[in-house]
Amino acid sequence: MKTVAKDILELFFPHICHGCGVPLLQNEKHLCLTCHYELPLVNEASSLESSLHRILYGRMPLLEGAAFLYFQKGSFVQEILHAFKYEGAQGLCEHMGQLMGMQFNKNGFFNQADYLIPVPLHPKKERKRGYNQAAILAKGMSNATKIPLNTSLIARNQFTESQTKKSRFARWLNVSSVFEVPPEASAQLRDKHIVLIDDVITTGATLEACAKPLIDLGAKISVATLAKAQ
Ligand SMILES: [Zn+2]
Structure with a gap:
């Protein structure tokens, strides 16, 4: 419809x-x-050699990677993602996070993780929308997996223009320095296993940029997304 x-x-x-x-x-x-x-489940056999590893290959060390659903233009997964962003569907968003966590539990993924960290939205955008959809997904996933949610270890520090019409290189330039670890959190990251959460992975540029400062401080990074392009 x-x-x-x-x-x-x-x-x-x-x-x-x-x-x-x-x-x-x-x-x-x-x-x-x-x-x-x-629901078009991705359901890969391993989170240690996943399609997310292929997307992020050579760009960052990735421990585990898993996407919950396939995303296609015009599919109802697109409707769901749209609803997250523009219709304030926080209940739906948390529900999807819970389903995603249940599926990953079933697969035995991320069971050694210390924290779930949602990719931060720019504060201006979050104020406008009223919430960060990645944080609500992570809340649902945390309910299902019992992995604690932590939103204090990374922050987003400058406004970036909309990503949608940019090339991969331009996107990388656009996001490569926008995430930083607050000084008070920098001593808490060594050897921590962190699962970064986002709603959708396309080129992986945002996840790569968000992972970098965490990796620099000694964290091991996994990535979980609600959807990935087919
Ligand atoms: Zn229906």
Whole structure:
């Protein structure tokens, strides 16, 4: 369903499926049963040699990597990601984080991790949106995995323009120095296993930039995303 039409429908019928727009039954939350069944799971056998390792190959040392869902243009995973960013669907976002954590538990991924750290949004953007969708995903994942959420070990320090229309190199330049570890946190990172959380991985430039200052201070980095391009 077209997003605008769905937005208008939602004004009148708030309990509709974020994936396909059908009214939800009383025991359904955020997504209908059909959409839950049809989630396009990535479900790779190993988090030590994953498709995220191929994306980030040669750019950063990666311990474990896993994405929960495949993302395609026009798919309902795109609807879900859109809802996170523009419709304030925090309940849906936390729910997806929980499902993602349950799947990774089942696969035995990230079970030695010390912290989940969401990739920070720029404070201006976060104020405008009211929340950081990666932090809400991480909260849901933390509920399911019992890995503590930590949002105090890395911060974002300058405004970057929208990433969407830039080449990989331009994106890298754009984000390569925007993340930093607050001075009071720098002694807490040595040998810590940190799972960076983001909603979607495309080129990996943002995750690479966010990982760098943590790696420089001795942390071991894993990456988990809700979605990845197919
Ligand atoms: Zn549905």
